[in-house]
Amino acid sequence: MAEIRFGLIGVNGIGRTHRRALENMEGAKIAAVCDIVEEWAKEAGEQYECPWFVDYHDLVARDDIDIVSVLTPHYLHAPMAIAAAENGKNVFVEKPLCISVSEADAMIEAAQKNNVKLGVCHQQRSSRQFRLLKKMIDAGEIGTLWRVVMISCGVRTQAYYGTGEWRGTWSLEGGGVLINQHVHDVDTLQHLVGKPSLVAGNIQTLTHDIAVEDLATAFIHFENGVDGLFQTSNIDGATFNGIQVAGNKGILVSGQGLRIGRPEMPSDQFARENPEKFGKMETTWEDLEPEEGPSGHPAMIQDMIDAVVNDGQPEVHGEEARTAIELLNAMILSAKRQKMVPVPVDRAEYDELLAELRADEQ
Ligand SMILES: NC(=O)c1ccc[n+]([C@@H]2O[C@H](COP(=O)([O-])OP(=O)(O)OC[C@H]3O[C@@H](n4cnc5c(N)ncnc54)[C@H](O)[C@@H]3O)[C@@H](O)[C@H]2O)c1
Structure with a gap:
């Protein structure tokens, strides 16, 4: 099976946890990174020998990414996830899904319209x-x-x-x-x-x-x-x-x-x-x-990969996280x-x- 290629938006903070999990995960690789702080984007790009960006629009537009992980502050979740979905990418969003129910509706609609998966990292469930x-x-x-x-x-x-x-x-x-x-x-x-x-x-x-x-x-x-x-x-x-x-x-x-x-x-x-x-x-x-x-971030990321590979739903999909x-x-x-x-x-x-x-x- 081909490796699942992740594009990470936000490489520091909780991005570090996702990076560690992906570094140790078979069948997955970090294929592109983005951070508004250029130095952090560049450092991560060099570490994973992959393209790096400071503008997330450049990352979501690439055609060599299977899952975009949105690992940024809350107000960015909806616009970034919607941009990723509109570019045909599956999206894995850190908690919370977003800030408001109307944003949640828009994210779910974008994922459905573009036939991509929307998963949310509520890892406490996996404890x-x-x-x-x-x-x-x-x-x-x-x-x-x-x-x-x-x-x-x-x-x-x-x-x-x-x-x-x-x-x-x-x-x-x-x-x-x-x-x-x-x-x-x-x-x-x-x-x-x-x-x-x-x-x-x-x-x-x-x-x-x-x-x-x-x-x-x-x-x-x-x-x-x-x-x-x-x-x-x-x-x-x-x-x-x-x-x-x-x-x-x-x-x-x-x-x-x-x-x-x-x-x-x-x-x-x-x-x-x-x-x-x-x-x-x-x-x-x-x-x-x-x-x-299996628990924590590795379990949630693996669940997202399984959903993409098997064309199923992630455990915490958009509607589920909207509640x-x-x-x-x-x-x-x-x-x-x-x-x-x-x-x-x-x-x-x-x-x-x-x-x-x-x-x-x-
Ligand atoms: N699942 C968990 O247990 C858990 C734990 C901590 C944080 N989080 C969630 O993770 C998300 C990020 O939190 P954090 O504490 O890592 O925040 P943070 O402020 O450390 O930001 C994370 C990263 O996003 C980058 N970033 C900010 N704006 C950006 C932009 N416009 N484009 C690209 N990159 C940008 C930052 O430079 C940073 O590297 C939040 O949604 C938070 O709730 C989840």
């Missing part, structure tokens, strides 16, 4: 723990899902926001902790539980001198009837990432380790049939040990307009809000 959670939920281990609580909190310093002029802005980053540091969790939440249908959110900026949020809290109702709570932050000293998913036959809890609690009988049956007013039910707890398996954008756009819209927001998000309404937020930070 051992989340693969096992997904498998157990889908296998009905905890029965009918009822509720979910996800907390994904960490910290970024003010100095972090100084590492790129795009960070901390509505114009270029398109949001804060929701769209950047913890968009992986927004994606994983919907991957595990299902499509959201109604969102109420609040966002705040508490400890950073930035325009975008560093704390977000949301109530989410899902199409399958599940009620969820989600909180994420960049303001906590101690990082905590945990999820609790409960159904009638059990509860999955991950945070420090992964456990399943199995009640002695389905809890809805117990509630109906137990004759005592304050009946207690035994629950057996079991520690779960996820299996080793995270729906969710976080809905949280921001809800917070700013002080109302509950149905999903799909009203495209024009979110674009109008984003234009206001961008104008305010000028």
Whole structure:
């Protein structure tokens, strides 16, 4: 089989991770590179003995590239991915897919029209723990899902926001902790539980001198009837990432380790049939040990290659990644307009809000 030829846009930052992964991957090679910083583009071009560019239009126009990887700041994802698709290239985009649902629609449409694959690097899904959670939920281990609580909190310093002029802005980053540091969790939440249908959110900026949020809290109702709570932050000293998913036959809890609690009988049956007013039910707890398996960037890149080679869909294709954008756009819209927001998000309404937020930070 011929090697799959990658064209990388953005060779530093997360580009380094993609470079390392591709250097070690059989059946793939770096065939062209681009970076706005000429020195970095040239250095990478010399390392891989391939053409290098400072203007991404030159890279996407080449006819010796199979997959264009968009590894640049958020505001560039949509224009670069669309340009690549219009030049007949499959596109692999770093998370988040883009900034707004209307951009997401345009990217998906461009990929469909030009008959190319659009994949998104939401590698958290490939972690051992989340693969096992997904498998157990889908296998009905905890029965009918009822509720979910996800907390994904960490910290970024003010100095972090100084590492790129795009960070901390509505114009270029398109949001804060929701769209950047913890968009992986927004994606994983919907991957595990299902499509959201109604969102109420609040966002705040508490400890950073930035325009975008560093704390977000949301109530989410899902199409399958599940009620969820989600909180994420960049303001906590101690990082905590945990999820609790409960159904009638059990509860999955991950945070420090992964456990399943199995009640002695389905809890809805117990509630109906137990004759005592304050009946207690035994629950057996079991520690779960996820299996080793492909994970991280190498797994996501390999998945994208497989989709191109086998003419299938990447695991996180455009529509799949759009749901995270729906969710976080809905949280921001809800917070700013002080109302509950149905999903799909009203495209024009979110674009109008984003234009206001961008104008305010000028
Ligand atoms: N999957 C993950 O876990 C993960 C981790 C970190 C970053 N990211 C994502 O990767 C993307 C890039 O983040 P980063 O921290 O590497 O950003 P960054 O600011 O370091 O930029 C990445 C690269 O893009 C280049 N670049 C910027 N504008 C360009 C342009 N117009 N043309 C060509 N190159 C350009 C920069 O010079 C740099 O080399 C973001 O979408 C971010 O959310 C993902």
